[in-house]
Amino acid sequence: MKDVHKSSADVEHDDEGFLYDSRARAAMTSFTAGEDTLALEAAAAVRAAARAVERMRAHGAEGRGLSAGALDILVRLNASPGEGTSIGELAQAAGVSSRNVTGLVDTLERDGLVLRVPDRHDRRSVLARLTPEGQAWIESFRRPTQVAMAAVFRDFTSAELSQLRHLCLRLADNQNRAFRHLEQTGGTDGGTGGDTGGDTDGARS
Template sequence: MNEVSKVISDADGLLFDAQARAALAQFIGDDDTLALEAAAAVRTAFHAIERMRAHGTEDRGLSSGALDVLLRLSASADGMTIGDLAQSAGVSSRNVTGLVDTLERDGLAQRSPAPHDRRSVLVKITPAGQEWIENFRRPTQAAMAAIFRDFAPAELAQLRHLCLRLADNQHKLAQYLNGVR
């Protein structure tokens, strides 16, 4: 765990960050800090996984964002538009365009006119991109096995479920707020 954090177990044997709890308690006063602590823990876990992914992809010349796009392309036999890639990744089209620029420069993806819409561009993975994915598969599996060591399958399924519930709640809140304004 993070050297700066003081991660300990509570009375129920559940981990928490004592320094984060103290800072959050000071921030909100007498209110319950559990939701804020959970958000801080999700952020900490996200950063831990991103550090591992970045280490693995940068050694191979790709950012984690470019890897995400390449993985999405590898699952699409017909390719995807920039807009579809952006929507599926939850990022802007401008961000995806830059990532596709990198992948295309490295020979891992290629653009072509979309047959269904002349204004759209279709992005497909190249054979070199497929090879890159194949070479990255085993190290990724080993890294994820290490970071999720001692997690039971049911715990992993519950973690996945909870993270996606958070994302869904955020999406619903954003829709609500955009409708209110």
């Protein structure tokens, strides 16, 4: 993840003084034949922002060698102490398949940051728990992360941060609803391969 930070982004200002990426706009305009350009531009921007955050986060972990997914799990474990958290719960919280979490926990356990302990109440279940090393890791990671985050969000007012969070979560929420809807109506396709499945669910809430 190094290099790559050169020039790029053709960031300019539009009429309202907002930033936009001229290349992305060109691509999008041509793609949609001018219809929903704004939405696609926004989508592109979200993607770009996610990459930016990701790079920053990686930078914060420099050398410490934990990947995004693993870090996600670690932070979540740190948030909910107690006996530990089951793989399934973690998967649900992170919005990924449980198989994926199993792999991430494998990695963390290999590194000694996390420990697997049996669940007393359900012997099928496995709880992941932070080890002292894991806690220490988080301690040492906290500082650089804050610095990195401060850098990405430089010049953002707290109102803007709230706004950004708000808009992003609405996006996620819309996606959820849309998929849930498709799921009910039986919907989608079926073309190739198919997936359809269903995975992670849980339906709770």
